[in-house]
Amino acid sequence: MDTSSIPGLELIQIADVVAREKSIDREEVIMAMEEAIQKAGRSKYGHDLDIRAMIDRKSGSITLERWTEVVEEVEDDHIHMTVAEGTKHNLALGEFLRQPLPPIEFGRIAAQTAKQVISQKVREAERARQYEEYKDRVGEIVVGTIKRAESYSITVDLGRAEGVIRREEMIPRENLRQGDRVRAYIVDVREEQRGPQIFLSRAANDFMAKLFTQEVPEIYDGIIEIKAVAREPGSRAKISVLSRDGSIDPVGACVGLRGSRVQAVVGELQGEKIEIIPFSEDPVGFVVNALAPAEVAKVLMDEVSGRMEVVVPDDQLSLAIGRRGQNVRLASQLTGWYIDILTEAEESEKRQEEIKLRSTRFMEALNIDDVIAHLLVAEGFVMVEDIVATELEDLASIQGFDTDIATELYNRSVDFVTRENARIESELDALKVADDLRSVEYLSMAMILKLAENQILTLDDLAELDSEELVGYLGEFGIEDEATAGDIIMAARAHWFADEDDAAEAETEDAGASDA
Numbered sequence: 001m002d003t004s005s006i007p008g009l010e011l012i013q014i015a016d017v018v019a020r021e022k023s024i025d026r027e028e029v030i031m032a033m034e035e036a037i038q039k040a041g042r043s044k045y046g047h048d049l050d051i052r053a054m055i056d057r058k059s060g061s062i063t064l065e066r067w068t069e070v071v072e073e074v075e076d077d078h079i080h081m082t083v084a085e086g087t088k089h090n091l092a093l094g095e096f097l098r099q100p101l102p103p104i105e106f107g108r109i110a111a112q113t114a115k116q117v118i119s120q121k122v123r124e125a126e127r128a129r130q131y132e133e134y135k136d137r138v139g140e141i142v143v144g145t146i147k148r149a150e151s152y153s154i155t156v157d158l159g160r161a162e163g164v165i166r167r168e169e170m171i172p173r174e175n176l177r178q179g180d181r182v183r184a185y186i187v188d189v190r191e192e193q194r195g196p197q198i199f200l201s202r203a204a205n206d207f208m209a210k211l212f213t214q215e216v217p218e219i220y221d222g223i224i225e226i227k228a229v230a231r232e233p234g235s236r237a238k239i240s241v242l243s244r245d246g247s248i249d250p251v252g253a254c255v256g257l258r259g260s261r262v263q264a265v266v267g268e269l270q271g272e273k274i275e276i277i278p279f280s281e282d283p284v285g286f287v288v289n290a291l292a293p294a295e296v297a298k299v300l301m302d303e304v305s306g307r308m309e310v311v312v313p314d315d316q317l318s319l320a321i322g323r324r325g326q327n328v329r330l331a332s333q334l335t336g337w338y339i340d341i342l343t344e345a346e347e348s349e350k351r352q353e354e355i356k357l358r359s360t361r362f363m364e365a366l367n368i369d370d371v372i373a374h375l376l377v378a379e380g381f382v383m384v385e386d387i388v389a390t391e392l393e394d395l396a397s398i399q400g401f402d403t404d405i406a407t408e409l410y411n412r413s414v415d416f417v418t419r420e421n422a423r424i425e426s427e428l429d430a431l432k433v434a435d436d437l438r439s440v441e442y443l444s445m446a447m448i449l450k451l452a453e454n455q456i457l458t459l460d461d462l463a464e465l466d467s468e469e470l471v472g473y474l475g476e477f478g479i480e481d482e483a484t485a486g487d488i489i490m491a492a493r494a495h496w497f498a499d500e501d502d503a504a505e506a507e508t509e510d511a512g513a514s515d516a
Contacts, residue, residue: 010060011033011055011060011062012030012057012058012059012060015029015030015033024125024126024129025125028125029125030055030057032120032125033055034052034053034054034055035053037053037055037062037064037104038051038052038053040104041053041064041101041104044104045066045101046078048076048078048079049066049078049079050066050067050068050069050078050079051064051065051066051067051101052064052065052066052067053065062103063100064100064101064102064103064104065098065099065100065101066098066099066101067079067096067097067098067099068080068081068096068097068099069081069094069095069096069097070082070083070085070086070091070092070093070094070095070096070097071083071093071094072093081097123195127195127196130160130161130195130196130198131189131191131195131196133160133161134161134186134189134196134198135189135191135196137186137189138186138187138188138189139185139186139206139210140185140186140210141183141184141185141186141207141210141211141214142158142163142183142184142186142200143158143181143182143183144156144157144158144159144163144181144182144184145157145179145180145181145182146176146177146178146179146180146181146182147162147178148178149176149177149178151167152166152167153165153166153167154170154176154182156182156184156200158198161196161198162198163184163186163198163199163200164197164198164199164200165182165184165199165200165201165202166199168203169187169199169200169201169202169203169204170202170203170233171202171203171233171234171269171270171272172233172234172235173234173270174202174234174270182202183202183211183268184200184201184202184207185200185201185202185204185206185207185210186198186199186200187199187200187201187204187206202233202269203231203233205229205230205231206229208229208231208237208239208265208269208274209226209229209239211264211265211268211269212226212239212254212261212265213226215256215261215262215264215265216253216254216256216261218243218248218250218253219241219253219254222244223243223244223245223248224241224242224243224244224248224250224253224254225241225242225243225244226239226240226241227240227241227242227279228240228279228334228335228336229334230330230331230333230334231272231330232326232329232330233269233272234269234270234271234272235272235273235326236272236273236274236275236322236326236327236330237269237272237273237274237275237330238274238275238277238290238330238331238333238334239254239274239275239276239277239334240276240277240278240279240286240289240290240334241254241276241277241278241279242278242279250276250278250279251276251277251278254276255276262274262276275292277289277290277292277334283301283308283335283337284299284301284308286335287299287308287310287331287335287337287339288310290330290331290334290335291310291320291327291328291331291339293319294312294316294319294320294327295312295313295316296310296311296312296316296320297311297312297313297344298310298311298344298347299311302481305338305480305481305482305483305484306336306337306338306483307337307338307339307340307481308337308338308339308340309340309342309347310339310340310341310342311342311343311344311347312341312342312343312344313343313344314343314344314345317341317343320341321341328341355374355377358373358376358377358381358382359373359374359376359377360373361383361384362376362377362381362384365384365413365416366384366409366412366413366416367412368409368412371400372400372405372409375398375399375400375401376398376409379398382477382478383444383446383477383478384413384416384417384420385413385417385444387409387410387413388410388413388414388417390410392406392407392410395409395410420445420446421445424445424446424448424449425445427449427452428445428448428449428452431452431453431457432457433448433452433457433458434457434458434459436458436459436495437451437452437456437457437458437459437461437462440459440462440488440491440492441491442487442488442491443488444477446477447474447477447479450473450474450476450477451473451474454473456473459492459495460492462488462489462492463489463492463493463496465489466489467482467483467485467486467489468482468485470485470488470489471485
């Protein structure tokens, strides 16, 4: 762009056109032109000089000047002068001597350089404008035209910016081509070296939620709330909804007349099968809803570990699990619970195995028959230590027991635990188990021996385990969930924090003594 040959008003007109086309401020375009002229001026008069160009905003006339600053100590005589020299020009410290320079006749190389500078500055201003425009639009759906379609990403022309859909954010097997119109969800906008990057997604859960918001007025108005979405993009999805108006059915509203609303979303998502689930505050009810269309016979919930054991009729197993586990996996994602599916036969077999194991343990330890052992198991007793920890009156109140049976059971249990503890103490001594581990209140002697057999010999050894490891060691003793295991480990770590507090307190006391 050879600005030396362009009349002033025409220069201003060019700036106006560029600013309008690129949707950036006219002032930024003119400043870019000034910088280009300055660069050309330095090339002609010297790169060490402070050359400045000014374009009149009304007439477009160009002024080129050399600026020299008045300073106390001259570091560079190309751009500085002493106070004494400045006085000759009636200039004070910090002021500039401005010397007009002849206009530049741009050569081919200088004109090309100027054009590059202007283009770069305009591009930078355009990027800044794009970032400002899109940074607050994360979470919106935008519509654009595919500019480039490659195997690893798709570039989408959004009109005033470009967005990118990476492979992992595409719907699998979706055939998008250059020139196609596409809707996508803005997941992130980042300011990077190469300019603002607008990341789009068609696979995000929130994309489906936003599509329903566009199609269902009740969601847009806040009457119906989308509680959760679980998707396997392009294949199947579950979405849970809750109505804040008792007279409006949330599932019916989302389905629409003859399925028109949900079909509009399905069409946008390339035929993805969508199940709309009524949300329930009752976790069990919510899980049962989420596993639809499978029928559920029974649910066993473990709130501590966040797990649910769902029992289904034998003929419902494949439906509950779904193809390649898809149904139960989506239900788990939707509800936030780990769901384990069992048939009624499997559940019965599992319970029988547990009862048999526990009954055998009591029969061998206490020399009792299977009837009494089964009664103990039915009452929830797991270990012999549980009997010792129970009041005699509570034992005697068990159906089928009396005071004599309860007393005999209690005495045998005490004898067994005493003998076992003596045996275990001997083995713990042989394994050189530290006293601090033996004194952990959450662990029985049998548990401590099991840990010792796995080289867990001190309180610190226990503290350094993770929950999964501890469950692996102590699962047979009833420590079956990671939450309980985590509590034991945190209790074992308590002395670490106490030691830190003591050290900090000692340091404070030492500091106070030295001040005194």
